[in-house]
Amino acid sequence: MLGPETDGRRPTQGERGPGYPGEPMDKYQVLYQLNPGALGVNLVVEEMETKVKRVIKQVECMDDHQASQALEELMPLLKLQHAHISVYRELFITWNGEISSLYLCLVMEFNKLSFQEVIEDKRKAKEIIDSKWMQNVLGQVLDALEYLHHLDIIHRNLKPSNIILVSSDHCKLQDLSSNVLMTNKAKWNIRAEEDPFHKSWMAPEALNFSFSQKSDIWSLGCIILDMTSCSFMASTEAMYLRKSLRQSSGSLETVLKTMEEKQIPDAETFGNLLPRMLQIDPSDRITIKDVVHITFVSGSFKSSCISLTLYRETVPASITDMLLEGNVASILDLRRGYIHSSQASVVPRDRALRPWSSERSLPCLPVPAEVMQNFSGWPEVQFRAMKRLLKMPADQLGLPWCPELVEVVVTTMQLHDRVLDIQLCACSLLLHLLGQAMVHHLEAKALCNQAITSAVLRALWSYPEEESLLVLVYSLLAITTTQESESESESVSEELQNAGLLEHILEHLNSSLESRDVCVSGLGLLWALLLDGIIVNKAPLEKVPDLISQVLATYPADGEMAEASCGVFWLLSLLGCIKEQQFEQVVALLLQSIRLCQNRVLLVNNAYRGLASLVEVSELAAFKVVVQEEGSSGLSLVKETYQLHKDDPEVVENVGMLLVHLASYEEILPELVSSSMKALVQEIKERFTSSLELVSYAEKVLLRLEAATSLSPPGRGAAQP
Numbered sequence: 001m002l003g004p005e006t007d008g009r010r011p012t013q014g015e016r017g018p019g020y021p022g023e024p025m026d027k028y029q030v031l032y033q034l035n036p037g038a039l040g041v042n043l044v045v046e047e048m049e050t051k052v053k054r055v056i057k058q059v060e061c062m063d064d065h066q067a068s069q070a071l072e073e074l075m076p077l078l079k080l081q082h083a084h085i086s087v088y089r090e091l092f093i094t095w096n097g098e099i100s101s102l103y104l105c106l107v108m109e110f111n112k113l114s115f116q117e118v119i120e121d122k123r124k125a126k127e128i129i130d131s132k133w134m135q136n137v138l139g140q141v142l143d144a145l146e147y148l149h150h151l152d153i154i155h156r157n158l159k160p161s162n163i164i165l166v167s168s169d170h171c172k173l174q175d176l177s178s179n180v181l182m183t184n185k186a187k188w189n190i191r192a193e194e195d196p197f198h199k200s201w202m203a204p205e206a207l208n209f210s211f212s213q214k215s216d217i218w219s220l221g222c223i224i225l226d227m228t229s230c231s232f233m234a235s236t237e238a239m240y241l242r243k244s245l246r247q248s249s250g251s252l253e254t255v256l257k258t259m260e261e262k263q264i265p266d267a268e269t270f271g272n273l274l275p276r277m278l279q280i281d282p283s284d285r286i287t288i289k290d291v292v293h294i295t296f297v298s299g300s301f302k303s304s305c306i307s308l309t310l311y312r313e314t315v316p317a318s319i320t321d322m323l324l325e326g327n328v329a330s331i332l333d334l335r336r337g338y339i340h341s342s343q344a345s346v347v348p349r350d351r352a353l354r355p356w357s358s359e360r361s362l363p364c365l366p367v368p369a370e371v372m373q374n375f376s377g378w379p380e381v382q383f384r385a386m387k388r389l390l391k392m393p394a395d396q397l398g399l400p401w402c403p404e405l406v407e408v409v410v411t412t413m414q415l416h417d418r419v420l421d422i423q424l425c426a427c428s429l430l431l432h433l434l435g436q437a438m439v440h441h442l443e444a445k446a447l448c449n450q451a452i453t454s455a456v457l458r459a460l461w462s463y464p465e466e467e468s469l470l471v472l473v474y475s476l477l478a479i480t481t482t483q484e485s486e487s488e489s490e491s492v493s494e495e496l497q498n499a500g501l502l503e504h505i506l507e508h509l510n511s512s513l514e515s516r517d518v519c520v521s522g523l524g525l526l527w528a529l530l531l532d533g534i535i536v537n538k539a540p541l542e543k544v545p546d547l548i549s550q551v552l553a554t555y556p557a558d559g560e561m562a563e564a565s566c567g568v569f570w571l572l573s574l575l576g577c578i579k580e581q582q583f584e585q586v587v588a589l590l591l592q593s594i595r596l597c598q599n600r601v602l603l604v605n606n607a608y609r610g611l612a613s614l615v616e617v618s619e620l621a622a623f624k625v626v627v628q629e630e631g632s633s634g635l636s637l638v639k640e641t642y643q644l645h646k647d648d649p650e651v652v653e654n655v656g657m658l659l660v661h662l663a664s665y666e667e668i669l670p671e672l673v674s675s676s677m678k679a680l681v682q683e684i685k686e687r688f689t690s691s692l693e694l695v696s697y698a699e700k701v702l703l704r705l706e707a708a709t710s711l712s713p714p715g716r717g718a719a720q721p
Helices: 003-007 064-079 115-125 131-150 185-194 213-229 235-244 250-261 267-277 288-297 306-311 317-325 328-336 367-374 379-391 403-415 420-439 450-462 467-483 486-498 501-511 516-531 539-554 559-574 580-596 601-617 619-626 634-644 649-663 669-674 677-687 692-711
Strands: 028-033 041-047 053-061 090-096 101-109 163-167 170-173
Touching (some): 053 064, 064 101, 115 163, 131 213, 213 250, 250 267, 267 288, 367 403, 403 450, 450 467, 501 539, 516 539, 539 580, 580 601, 580 634, 601 619, 634 677, 649 692, 669 692
Antiparallel strands (some): 028 041, 090 101
């Protein structure tokens, strides 16, 4: 273990763990050590700079391979976004030279209270846990666990001490573990001998290192059992009960009967629930959705956790149709609760609705959007309303820009983040709205805000492999990033990079080559992230040239793909993210793209910018441009481009910039002379006299060409016009 605790005692105030200067552990001050966990030592630390307290779990690893595997498995957990999940703040590997051991360090949120303390306090006082409080926090735990299982993430280490209380009525799951760490048999055996309580929460199959979502269900069942029985069962007795349940359910029946006799609140519901959660065979256990249904849908439990609205009864289609086809009067009638339908009971009469002004004859939003606001808890209403909005003409939507409508859509995404159809429909609608705003050149600040970025990013992490959503989110993020002001764009781009978006794009470019839409939208977003020039970590970008080469080889005649690729190549060259050994490959791809799509002005501009940037720093790149290949050199292509776009000053300027950098190399000058570039440059100078930049480029190239001509041997200069 790191630091002073290696001699067997707990560190005192102010002691710190050792480490090389500048390594991650150096920024923390160790305050004290908690009781050892199942996998390692838990240290309470203080950040040196902010004075914020954290918990660092130190897990000793057998070797570099195990540490790296565990780190790779845990890294995606940093992206989780949920109100009732405490994500890791930082993960790092450190070396303790004193005992020659490697440690994986997991930095977590620090809180003094957990479910463990609540249970023990009630157990000592022989008091029953308040039923309203328990229902509320149980709803939060279920919501968090359903979120994890939806993402195919298993907690693996669920127990009362890993459910922290950040306030009296707000809890979070923490200390999610990895398969690599949880299957370390030697470590588990040591921990079992040190403290038998640690493994008593684990499912029978988990003891044999087999984990699934059903393993979490067992652990949660044990937690609920402990919370409901703590008023009449001692700690040790409860531990032996949990262990005995792995062999037989007979002892559970006795406890449930005692709960009824002692009139424990909701004993009937728990009597129905716990036997289904604590089945020895995992295939016989219920799912997290079943737990929610038993407690919060068919049962009478209540919780402040809003995501539980996913499990409500659906609104009949006839009522939804009436809402969406209605007018202001029908909505007002619904507000008052006067719905003349045999199924009207499903419409809430006491919801806090959006303030209505009697002075207005019409709402500021289209009717479907008003319905979305007023019936936000019903996902099927939200979905059908957005489908209706997507079909409405622009003038009825309040376009070119309706910020109120955008706000409603973003709120819907946040409320129903686990309903894929809603996420898809909402992203389509946002893309339509933002696209209309861009067409009308509206102010960027009015278009995009943090709420849009956060909502679509959360959707991406919730459905990372859903291709149709992936394309929509990439397209939306590209718009929001490029439409912000310069300072805001930098902060948004940096935030997205810190969230792992660069790696996400590259991973899907590599794995989804067969999907044209993923490739195009991924390259578009990559271009947007690179545009501000602030790169958090350049290492992943080294893979991009090879990836783009694969993309272009897969879609050799796709102009849109080539255009997106040229934009990324240009920015990578400016950022110095193309390695010298990749120069020739990138130059060849840029020239190929120009030949393919000379009519695409954006492609041509970005391709020539990229060529100029590479030629400026590399003579090798310059030779690749002028060398004869495929029947023609890059110089003949330059002349073709000029003739095609000679009336476009921007294209001519980028061509001129390339020629300036080519002319800076002595060895390239003869090629420029023999290719009759002097006449072209002279024409540029004469045609664009009003452009100081172009005139300057032309004069620099002409001076170099004239000098080369005067020094060239007889016969070489004769080729000059």
